[in-house]
Amino acid sequence: MSRMNKSRKNIAVIEPSKILYEGLFASILKSEYDYSFYYFDSFNEIELFYSKKEISVVLINPGLIQNRLNEFAKIKNQYPDILWIGIIYSFFDNSILKLFDDTFSIIDDISIIIRKINSLCNNNFTNSNESGQLSERETDVLHFIAKGFSNKETADKLNISIHTVNTHRKNIMEKTGIRSLAGLTIYAVSKGIISID
């Protein structure tokens, strides 16, 4: 699956120990990598958050999912792009640990922890379009959207499904940072994708 160009990745931390959270936050903040940090009380908050912003990585204490394995599996299914990293400071059964993409121990060196998060992220972002340029197909979609065509009409014009139009639309918004139709129209005019008489 192709990923949008994002300079900043969002990390969610679900960890009852505030001290641990603050420590992780401060250490990763000072690293050379660019992440935004969010503190969640439980993984139920992911759904609410994800409707506004994407989450790349969730750092979570395995103790929080131990008795809620079904719910955890459901969330994992719902958001297949999220990477789950376990924060380990006590013994957990291997059957739990293998549910995570990776784990680290809180006594690991901070540089090792950061490298782990970062390499996991990068592995998953190989397809990202670093320049933020719209692809040819996205430009086609924007051409019609900016002219005021509906998703359905755009799909018919380009002979693709509405679902595909929606995906392109979402990518266009992510790449340009512009979400309103009026704003997208200005973008399209300024880039010569459409002209206004």
Next chain:
Amino acid sequence: MYKTQKSYITKDKKMLDLINENYSLLLCLQHFDIDFSVDNSTVEQLCVENKINLNAFIVIANLYNGFFPVDDEINKIDNIKPILHFLKKSHSFYIEVKYPELKYYLEKIKNVHTSRDFQLIEQFFNDYFEEVLEHLKYEDDIAFPYFFSLERKDKITQSKSFSAKEYRNHHTDIETKLTDLKNLFLKHIKIKSDLNVKRKFLNTLFGLEFDLKIHSVIEEKVLIPLIERIENEQNE
């Protein structure tokens, strides 16, 4: 050594120290109609002098320092009037100060930059400003009078057709277009102009964005839950 995090505001801290640490709090004081010459007053003294509910002040001021309120802090607020006054004050600030300021800078840029791109941006801004006015007018004319009547426990003027739920639904996202405007300027459209004017324009835009963000958190996370609590109490 430098300090990376702003203080968490409590009743015994000195307002002067807090302002020195984060001057955005001046705007917070202005929305509460508190004068900036705070002398040596603590937060609590300042609230008593200005007859403002201390808990409401602490929750809102802490948003300016980057702290999101927890349920406990919100539940301690036993009077929503200061919140309503605060929000109303911010509305007139947006309408009378912030948006005219943006318009003024756009005019100045227009004097040296007359391309079609810029005309489009100006059009975008004007349309957006209309939307904002409409939204704020709705809140001032319909939502707030209802909230004030609830606070007065004034059953007669309470309209049956309006409730916090409706307010929540109506509450449109005016931040999206502001972010678009920012991104058009910073990412996509090259506009020839004096850097000073452009920076002032962007400064105002960022300042407005910051205040609007806090404004909508207050509405959604503080005011609406409190209104729903009052509605439930009155319906019992």
